[in-house]
Amino acid sequence: MLEIDPRSPVAINDQIKAGLRGLVAKGLLRSGDQAPPIRSLAVALKVNPNTVARAFRELSLEGFLESRRGGGNHIAAGARRQAKNGLDELRCDLREAIEQSRRGGLAWPDIETVVERTRREEV
Amino acid sequence: MLEIDPRSPVAINDQIKAGLRGLVAKGLLRSGDQAPPIRSLAVALKVNPNTVARAFRELSLEGFLESRRGGGNHIAAGARRQAKNGLDELRCDLREAIEQSRRGGLAWPDIETVVERTRREEV
Amino acid sequence: MLEIDPRSPVAINDQIKAGLRGLVAKGLLRSGDQAPPIRSLAVALKVNPNTVARAFRELSLEGFLESRRGGGNHIAAGARRQAKNGLDELRCDLREAIEQSRRGGLAWPDIETVVERTRREEV
Amino acid sequence: MLEIDPRSPVAINDQIKAGLRGLVAKGLLRSGDQAPPIRSLAVALKVNPNTVARAFRELSLEGFLESRRGGGNHIAAGARRQAKNGLDELRCDLREAIEQSRRGGLAWPDIETVVERTRREEV
DNA sequence: GTGGTCTAGACCACC
DNA sequence: GTGGTCTAGACCACG
Numbered sequence: 001m002l003e004i005d006p007r008s009p010v011a012i013n014d015q016i017k018a019g020l021r022g023l024v025a026k027g028l029l030r031s032g033d034q035a036p037p038i039r040s041l042a043v044a045l046k047v048n049p050n051t052v053a054r055a056f057r058e059l060s061l062e063g064f065l066e067s068r069r070g071g072g073n074h075i076a077a078g079a080r081r082q083a084k085n086g087l088d089e090l091r092c093d094l095r096e097a098i099e100q101s102r103r104g105g106l107a108w109p110d111i112e113t114v115v116e117r118t119r120r121e122e123v
Numbered sequence: 124m125l126e127i128d129p130r131s132p133v134a135i136n137d138q139i140k141a142g143l144r145g146l147v148a149k150g151l152l153r154s155g156d157q158a159p160p161i162r163s164l165a166v167a168l169k170v171n172p173n174t175v176a177r178a179f180r181e182l183s184l185e186g187f188l189e190s191r192r193g194g195g196n197h198i199a200a201g202a203r204r205q206a207k208n209g210l211d212e213l214r215c216d217l218r219e220a221i222e223q224s225r226r227g228g229l230a231w232p233d234i235e236t237v238v239e240r241t242r243r244e245e246v
Numbered sequence: 247m248l249e250i251d252p253r254s255p256v257a258i259n260d261q262i263k264a265g266l267r268g269l270v271a272k273g274l275l276r277s278g279d280q281a282p283p284i285r286s287l288a289v290a291l292k293v294n295p296n297t298v299a300r301a302f303r304e305l306s307l308e309g310f311l312e313s314r315r316g317g318g319n320h321i322a323a324g325a326r327r328q329a330k331n332g333l334d335e336l337r338c339d340l341r342e343a344i345e346q347s348r349r350g351g352l353a354w355p356d357i358e359t360v361v362e363r364t365r366r367e368e369v
Numbered sequence: 370m371l372e373i374d375p376r377s378p379v380a381i382n383d384q385i386k387a388g389l390r391g392l393v394a395k396g397l398l399r400s401g402d403q404a405p406p407i408r409s410l411a412v413a414l415k416v417n418p419n420t421v422a423r424a425f426r427e428l429s430l431e432g433f434l435e436s437r438r439g440g441g442n443h444i445a446a447g448a449r450r451q452a453k454n455g456l457d458e459l460r461c462d463l464r465e466a467i468e469q470s471r472r473g474g475l476a477w478p479d480i481e482t483v484v485e486r487t488r489r490e491e492v
Numbered sequence: 493g494t495g496g497t498c499t500a501g502a503c504c505a506c507c
Numbered sequence: 508g509t510g511g512t513c514t515a516g517a518c519c520a521c522g
Contacts, residue, residue: 003226010223011315011506018227025228050507083228090227091237097220098241100133103126104213105145105206108242114214115238118221119231134512160494171514176496177300184304192380193494193521249472256469257497268474283509294499299511316506316509329474336473337483343466344487346379349372350387350459351394351452354488360460361484364467365477380521419522494522500515507509 001028002036004045012047016055018090021064024075025083035065035073124151125159127168135170139178141213144187147198148206158188158196247274248282250291258293262301264336267310270321271329281311281319370397371405373414381416385424387459390433393444394452404434404442 002019004012023029038056042049056073059065064083066076076082101111125142127135146152161179165172179196182188187205190196199205224234248265250258269275281287284302288295302319305311310328313319322328347357371388373381392398407425411418425442428434433452435445445451470480 005219006314007312008219008223013506015223015226018223022226022228048507054507086227087229087233090224090229091233094220094224094229094234094237095241096131096133097217098238099128099245100131100138100141101213101217102245103138103145104141104209105148106210106213106217110210110214111217111238114217115221115234118218122222122225136512162494173515174513180496181304181307184307189376190495191375191521192496195494251468254465254469256465259497261469261472264469264473268472271474285509296500297498303511313510314506315511318507318509332473333475333479336470336475337479340466340470340475340480340483341487342374342377343463344484345491346377346384346387347459347463348491349384349391350455351391352456352459352463356456356460357463357484360463361467361480364464368468368471382521417522423522495520497517497519499517502512502514504512505510 002041002045004047006046013051013055013058016041016045016047016052017059018086020055020059021083021086024064024079025087029075031075031077031079033075035075037072125164125168127170129169135168136174136178136181139164139168139170139175140182141209143178143182144206144209147187147202148210152198154198154200154202156198158198160195248287248291250293252292258291259297259301259304262287262291262293262298263305264332266301266305267329267332270310270325271333273326275321277321277323277325279321281321283318371410371414373416375415382420382424382427385410385414385416385421386428387455389424389428390452390455393433393448394456398444400444400446400448402444404444406441 001023002016004015004019006012008015020029020035029035035056036044038049038052041047042052045052056065060067060073062082063076064079065073067073098111124146125139127138127142129135131138143152143158152158158179159167161175162172164170165175168175179188179190183190183196185205186199187202188196189199221234247269248262250261250265252258254261266275266281275281281302282290284298285295287293288298291298302311302313306313306319308328309322310325311319312322344357370392371385373384373388375381377384389398389404398404404425405413407418407421410416411421414421425434429436429442431451432445433448434442436442467480
C-alpha cells in the first residue's frame with residue numbers, strides 16, 4: 001500500500017508523510033481508521049523505526065494523526081481537508097521539478113511526453 | 124543567459140551544471156566556445172565563486188568542459204552528445220518527481236494543470 | 247588504512263579518491279561496507295572535512311559510493327568493477343608520467359632504477 | 370623535436386623547460402647553440418608566446434640560457450651539467466607518480482608492465 | 493586576467 | 508551521530 005524509494009533524494013520521512021497523506025486523499029484511509037503500527041511499517045518499508053516515528057510525530061503535530069489511549073495512531077478528524085492542503089505543497093514541488101527540467105534544456109514536448117508515459121505505465 | 128533560483132531546494136551548483144548543459148543542448152553554446160569565467164558568473168548569479176568553481180570542476184570531470192589554468196573553461200568536444208544523454212537523466216528525474224506526486228495523492232488532472240500553468244507563466 | 251601525502255603535488259581530494267578506490271580494488275572494502283565517516287577520516291588524515299566531503303561527493307556522482315543523509319557513505323554495488331576500470335586510468339596516468347620523463351631527457355636505465363628504488367623503499 | 374601535450378595536467382611552461390633540458394641532456398643541443406626563437410617555437414607548439422617567454426626567462430634565471438646581444442637565446446656554458454640536475458627533479462616526479470599509482474591500487478607487476486610497454490612503443 | 497586548491501566556520505537536515 | 512551545502516577568505520600557479 002505504501003511505497004518508498006530509499007535511493008531517492010527525497011527524505012525518507014517525507015516520503016512516508018506524503019504516502020500517508022496520499023492514502024487519505026485517495027480515500028483508502030478515513031478519519032478514525034488506525035494507521036499502521038510504527039514497528040510493522042518500519043519492517044515493511046525496511047526503514048529505521050526512528051524515521052517512521054519521526055514522520056508520525058510530525059503528522060501528529062500537524063493534527064493529521066492522533067494517538068489514542070490504549071495505543072495506536074489514528075487518522076484525525078480533519079485529516080482529509082489537511083490532505084488537500086498537502087496537495088498544494090505537492091503541486092509546488094512538481095512545479096519546481098518541471099522548471100528544473102526546463103533550465104536543464106528539456107523542451108515542452110519532451111516534458112509532456114514524459115507525463116504521458118508515466119501515466120500509461122502506472123495503471 | 125543563465126538563470127538560478129536561490130530559493131529552490133535544488134542545490135545551486137547543480138542548477139549551474141544543469142543550466143550550462145542546457146545552453147549546450149539548445150545550441151547556444153558550442154564545442155570550443157569559452158564558458159563564462161568563474162568569477163564573472165559568480166558575480167552575475169550573486170553566488171560565491173567557490174560554488175561556480177565546484178560546478179565547473181565537476182563538469183570537467185565528466186568531460187563536458189575542459190579547463191586550462193589561466194585559459195578559461197571551454198566546452199569539450201563531445202559536449203553536445205553528452206548534453207543529450209543528460210536530457211535522458213532529466214526525463215528520469217522528472218518522472219520520479221511525478222511518481223512522487225502520485226504517491227502523495229495528486230490526481231492526474233491536477234498534474235496536467237500544474238504542467239499547463241508552469242508552461243504559461245514561463246513566457 | 248588510508249594514507250595521504252600532504253606534500254605531494256597531487257591534490258589531496260584526488261589522493262583520497264584514489265585511496266578509496268584502491269581499498270576496494272584490493273578487496274579491503276566491499277560493496278555494502280560503510281566508508282569511514284567524513285569527519286573521522288578528516289581527523290585521521292589531518293585534513294579539512296570539506297576536502298574529504300568533496301572527494302566523497304565526487305565518488306558518489308560516479309556511482310562508486312552511495313550516501314544517505316545521516317546514514318553514512320556506503321560502497322556501491324558495481325564499485326569493484328569500477329575500481330578495476332579505474333586501474334586502467336591509473337596505468338594511463340603512469341604512462342604519461344613516464345613519457346614526460348623521457349621528454350625531459352631521462353634515460354630508460356634511469357627510469358628502471360627509480361622504479362626499483364621506489365619498490366624497495368615501500369615495504 | 371619538441372613535443373607538448375596541451376591537455377596534460379603538467380603546466381605547459383614546465384613541459385617546455387623540461388623539453389629544452391631534455392634536448393641538451395640527449396646532446397641534440399650543445400652549449401653555444403642557439404635556442405629556437407620564442408615566436409617560432411610558440412607557433413610550432415601552438416602556444417601563447419608569453420608562455421614560451423616565461424619558460425625561457427626562468428631558464429635564463431637558472432643560468433641555463435643566455436640572451437646575447439644581437440638577439441637570440443643561447444644554451445649557456447654549464448647547461449649540460451644543469452640538465453643533469455634537472456634529471457634529479459624528473460626522477461622525483463616519476464617517483465611520486467609511481468607512489469600515486471600504488472595508492473590507487475595498482476600492483477607492482479602492473480607497474481612494470483606499463484614501463485615495459487611504454488618502452489617498446491616508443492622506438 | 494584566468495582556474496585550482498585548501499581552510500575555516502556556519503547552517504540545515506536526516507537517522 | 509551522520510552527510511550536504513554554502514560562504515568567506517586565503518594561497519598558488521598559469522597566460
